[in-house]
Amino acid sequence: MSWQEKLRNVEPYVAGEQPKIKDLIKLNTNENPYHPGSLVKQAIKDFDEGVLPLYPNPDADGLKSKIASYYELENDQVFLGNGSDEVLALTFLTCFNGEEPILFPDITYSFYPVYCDLYKINFKTIPLNDQFKMNIDDYKQKNSGIIFPNPNAPTGEMIGVDAIEEILKFNQESIVVVDEAYIDFGGTSCVELLKKYDQLLIIQTFSKFRSLAGIRLGYALGNKDIIAKLYDVKNSFNSYPIDSLAQVIGCASFDDTDYIKENANKVIKTREYTVKALKELGFEMTDSYTNFIFVTHPNHDANILFTSLKEKGILVRYFNKPRINQHLRITIGTQEQMEKMVEIIKELLKKD
Amino acid sequence: MSWQEKLRNVEPYVAGEQPKIKDLIKLNTNENPYHPGSLVKQAIKDFDEGVLPLYPNPDADGLKSKIASYYELENDQVFLGNGSDEVLALTFLTCFNGEEPILFPDITYSFYPVYCDLYKINFKTIPLNDQFKMNIDDYKQKNSGIIFPNPNAPTGEMIGVDAIEEILKFNQESIVVVDEAYIDFGGTSCVELLKKYDQLLIIQTFSKFRSLAGIRLGYALGNKDIIAKLYDVKNSFNSYPIDSLAQVIGCASFDDTDYIKENANKVIKTREYTVKALKELGFEMTDSYTNFIFVTHPNHDANILFTSLKEKGILVRYFNKPRINQHLRITIGTQEQMEKMVEIIKELLKKD
Numbered sequence: 001m002s003w004q005e006k007l008r009n010v011e012p013y014v015a016g017e018q019p020k021i022k023d024l025i026k027l028n029t030n031e032n033p034y035h036p037g038s039l040v041k042q043a044i045k046d047f048d049e050g051v052l053p054l055y056p057n058p059d060a061d062g063l064k065s066k067i068a069s070y071y072e073l074e075n076d077q078v079f080l081g082n083g084s085d086e087v088l089a090l091t092f093l094t095c096f097n098g099e100e101p102i103l104f105p106d107i108t109y110s111f112y113p114v115y116c117d118l119y120k121i122n123f124k125t126i127p128l129n130d131q132f133k134m135n136i137d138d139y140k141q142k143n144s145g146i147i148f149p150n151p152n153a154p155t156g157e158m159i160g161v162d163a164i165e166e167i168l169k170f171n172q173e174s175i176v177v178v179d180e181a182y183i184d185f186g187g188t189s190c191v192e193l194l195k196k197y198d199q200l201l202i203i204q205t206f207s208k209f210r211s212l213a214g215i216r217l218g219y220a221l222g223n224k225d226i227i228a229k230l231y232d233v234k235n236s237f238n239s240y241p242i243d244s245l246a247q248v249i250g251c252a253s254f255d256d257t258d259y260i261k262e263n264a265n266k267v268i269k270t271r272e273y274t275v276k277a278l279k280e281l282g283f284e285m286t287d288s289y290t291n292f293i294f295v296t297h298p299n300h301d302a303n304i305l306f307t308s309l310k311e312k313g314i315l316v317r318y319f320n321k322p323r324i325n326q327h328l329r330i331t332i333g334t335q336e337q338m339e340k341m342v343e344i345i346k347e348l349l350k351k352d
Numbered sequence: 353m354s355w356q357e358k359l360r361n362v363e364p365y366v367a368g369e370q371p372k373i374k375d376l377i378k379l380n381t382n383e384n385p386y387h388p389g390s391l392v393k394q395a396i397k398d399f400d401e402g403v404l405p406l407y408p409n410p411d412a413d414g415l416k417s418k419i420a421s422y423y424e425l426e427n428d429q430v431f432l433g434n435g436s437d438e439v440l441a442l443t444f445l446t447c448f449n450g451e452e453p454i455l456f457p458d459i460t461y462s463f464y465p466v467y468c469d470l471y472k473i474n475f476k477t478i479p480l481n482d483q484f485k486m487n488i489d490d491y492k493q494k495n496s497g498i499i500f501p502n503p504n505a506p507t508g509e510m511i512g513v514d515a516i517e518e519i520l521k522f523n524q525e526s527i528v529v530v531d532e533a534y535i536d537f538g539g540t541s542c543v544e545l546l547k548k549y550d551q552l553l554i555i556q557t558f559s560k561f562r563s564l565a566g567i568r569l570g571y572a573l574g575n576k577d578i579i580a581k582l583y584d585v586k587n588s589f590n591s592y593p594i595d596s597l598a599q600v601i602g603c604a605s606f607d608d609t610d611y612i613k614e615n616a617n618k619v620i621k622t623r624e625y626t627v628k629a630l631k632e633l634g635f636e637m638t639d640s641y642t643n644f645i646f647v648t649h650p651n652h653d654a655n656i657l658f659t660s661l662k663e664k665g666i667l668v669r670y671f672n673k674p675r676i677n678q679h680l681r682i683t684i685g686t687q688e689q690m691e692k693m694v695e696i697i698k699e700l701l702k703k704d
């Protein structure tokens with residue numbers, strides 16, 4: 001057996017591109033268009049680089065307690081990671097060790113099947129209905145775990161707390177993970193269900209609502225037994241995943257939540273504007289509770305539209321995948337950016 | 353099967369403590385006592401937090417090419433991770449997928465067996481000899497991979513490039529990983545062997561030589577096929593493990609290598625002082641090529657000495673493990689710190 005044969009073969013996740021093109025309007029990876037806040041700026045400015053020779057606090061305790069108190073939870077109910085992608089990766093490894101397949105929607109965050117491939121976890125995808133909505137009854141079958149984003153991505157659709165409770169009630173023997181990356185753009189978190197359901201785990205991120213995709217912070221909220229197992233696995237992987245600067249930046253962000261909420265309100269308002277404007281141009285779309293919209297046009301090919309927009313300096317996300325290859329996922333930027341996009345789309349539709 | 357039974361059980365690695373005690377002389381986790389440099393300070397000061405809403409460059413390309421050019425390698429021969437612990441974790445998952453056990457010394461970095469437990473990798477430990485040295489012939493047996501730190505930790509002992517080549521010559525069908533976390537305190541890197549041996553992977557860190565344990569950066573150097581597989585696995589785990597600030601800080605550190613080498617020379621000089629002073633007090637020790645020493649005293653119990661030192665405000669590392677439970681691992685701090693430690697040890701030995 002050669003050394004080459006001892007290497008692991010996996011098909012990695014492919015994130016949206018991060019091109020360096022001048023004046024590009026970047027609407028392809030659901031980034032927040034607004035500044036992370038003056039307290040974050042100040043925290044970086046005040047940072048004493050003299051502490052950098054020392055290892056950071058391994059479990060980011062200061063930040064952990066800020067998050068716990070924000071959600072009115074105990075410190076041992078919060079798990080922190082290097083972005084919610086790392087939190088998700090460690091969750092798959094920690095929580096999904098049963099014999100039955102785990103369940104998630106057929107159209108969802110495309111990292112989920114990649115984690116399953118990496119860890120050799122058996123999974124079964126559950127089709128969304130024709131309107132890209134989850135059918136709750138489909139999650140009433142044998143499984144070793146359930147995971148879905150709420151709101152879902154790339155559809156933007158949301159299910160209510162009552163629907164999540166129905167899933168939890170049926171699935172008392174599996175861990176149910178609700179990935180709330182986009183919850184703060186008008187959705188309702190199911191965090192209150194943690195009081196009633198020990199097998200619920202909620203995952204959130206600093207990358208969207210908090211405008212901190214560049215700093216890599218994510219977290220899980222759950223009962224202390226699951227959280228403790230997540231820390232055991234994390235401490236079998238990397239003792240110090242969150243650096244000293246990221247810890248103070250995360251704290252500053254939680255201190256600036258009022259400002260950040262104002263930004264989210266601006267995003268929501270601009271989303272409403274964009275939805276209305278694109279509907280007037282004949283686009284059809286799901287109901288979005290996120291900082292992106294998921295649109296299709298009955299008379300215009302999505303891939304051609306994607307390419308034409310890119311040529312005009314507007315980058316959106318196109319997925320060449322079954323069921324959604326006539327859709328575009330468009331991140332909500334600033335009002336100005338979206339008005340410009342609407343103008344350009346108007347011209348493109350005329351030309352065709 | 354309850355949800356509890358679907359949770360993974362692992363025995364995590366336990367890092368040296370990071371206590372917050374005023375005026376503590378912290379010599380327990382091999383941190384560098386010197387400042388990371390004025391260019392790092394400047395990079396943080398100049399950082400534009402306005403980029404933080406955007407995801408970082410996923411593979412830290414700028415930093416990668418700085419590292420490649422420093423070692424006279426190609427960019428595709430460098431893999432970057434969130435500290436060398438993450439690089440090691442992903443290396444175990446990527447490179448050690450054979451049927452035979454992998455090999456590493458019985459006394460070594462205690463994270464290695466933890467990774468094996470996490471990923472269910474079969475391993476066999478190879479005893480160091482009575483002087484805590486590696487016997488090269490012991491690594492001439494069937495295996496699915498070999499890993500050892502050089503210099504080794506916690507012993508500080510080093511093997512030469514010729515000895516590493518002997519291991520590589522015999523093991524043409526396994527990946528041989530040389531963990532060079534401590535190489536820059538007087539050791540000789542085996543990086544030149546990358547030209548001759550495709551199955552060699554070298555791992556280094558920013559945490560020791562570069563005084564940046566707080567920022568979490570590590571890297572692997574190897575042939576492009578192994579590096580590509582590491583990126584595939586990394587991209588199946590976390591798209592963006594290295595945040596935007598860490599990327600610019602890492603670059604600044606590489607631009608300041610001359611200053612950093614001066615610090616390493618100070619550490620080496622202080623190590624020589626400490627070795628001489630402790631030998632005069634009757635201590636015995638291995639030959640250290642690192643920023644720590646590994647000492648024992650024929651007439652004084654190591655654990656008692658550890659506790660007495662801690663009471664006096666000096667924290668060193670004690671491992672309650674077979675073969676080394678009469679040793680202390682002492683990080684080399686500043687000259688002033690070590691002189692104080694020697695004084696305190698003198699007093700403690702008198703009392704006994």
